[in-house]
Amino acid sequence: MRLIHNMTTIAECSSADYSPANRAIKIVVIGAGGVGKTALVVRFLTRRFIGDYERNAGNLYSREVQVDGEQVSLQVQDTPGVEISNNGAVLPDHVSCFLQWADAVVLVYSVTDRRSFELVPQLHQRLSQCSSVSVGGGVGPPVVLLANKTDLLHMRCVDPQQGPLLAGTLGCAFYEVSASEGYSQVHGAFHRLCCQLAKQRPPSPAATQPAAAEKRRPKSPNMQDLKRRFKQALSAKVRIVTSV
Template identity: 40%
Template sequence: MTSNFQLPRPLKRAQQLASGRTVRVAILGQGAVGKTAITVRFITKRFIGEYDPTLETIYRHVSLVDGECVHFEVLDTAGQEEDAMLIEEKIKWAEGFVIVYSVTDRCSFDEVLRLRFLISHIYSSLKRPHSDAPPPVLIVANKKDLQYDRMVTTEEGDGIARALKCPFFEISARDSYEETVAVFNLLYREMVTSGALPSFRRKASSKLMDKIPRIPSTSTVGLSARSFNRSSMKDFLTD
């Protein structure tokens, strides 16, 4: 899928950060598909290839989408097998979802259907006064740069996305910052047009979500804790 998108302009004035809508996004998928790489690429413009796969973090980042200041809270899930209660709380917390698989891993592709079902099933049981619309979900195939290791074709990814009625992107977090920005920009647009966003800022859904570390995009400490890469600390800073 190709999509028009705009890169976020630098937010140079502190007062610009005070206004704008806050949106909650959960990145779901099996381990090692590049969920953290996509998130960090979006926030810092940098590609970092190695992370601790057992940690979960909520990253905070401010971006301009279609001229609107948007405060993203991005839940980077660990992608490990977990009990139903834990995944349910994370899905309830989020207002939009990105399901990621790797084109080099067919098992991660097969997981897309299960995760999409969980989102639909859990949200259908919620009483949401602001909207009856299902939450927006994007399906993202990562690691398209690894063509020689590819196990899932673009046509297969596009096919399952069409069947699930979800927008589809095939990207390389390694090669393209612009592609990761396009994912988050489109998800926000889908959240706005679908009516999935509440008119008020709701509180965290549970004590479980409060325990997950929250890291602003200006922080280098949290990002370094997530990574086992040998790059220096300056690699985590935005330009």
């Protein structure tokens, strides 16, 4: 995948960034605070690494990209770091809305932060709950598990084999990356996810217009029979009044 625009900066998206003719791919990136979510998004979209970001900004970024020859509008929702309390993850309501909005989810933990790794199953469970509500109990969006900061070997506290084991348990793809050291690993993870989404068929127009489909739905036989009986009764009452 190549970026169509030569981006030197990355800004929040606006309505001008979208092209209605292009298909949209929507990805949300979620994880504990300080795991490098924003660094990963910026590295993927701009090839650049910036060591210092505004924490918990939660920006939505949009870029026109090409995936397997198809031009699409890629929307990546960065999210504020999920807080971890003694009772587990504290997931704000707007983050739950992001999970329902997304076509795919990237779960991020840092290999230098054990609690961020232990948070992943809780986030995956919340994702499953949100997906069951938004799609009526159907199959949820694709999920990718990213282990970031692999360059900090002296600070590592999550063993290399634990990531793939967790991903296997959750049934998702897994990648170990370093946003600070290189672009290719980060690009490869997001690129494969975009290709997977691009191969999926977009929803049919009928599926996106439930109200119109509801209007065209034929009436039930019981309702039709009830209306027929009502008309017969009304006609009989009119005949009685006329004869009197």
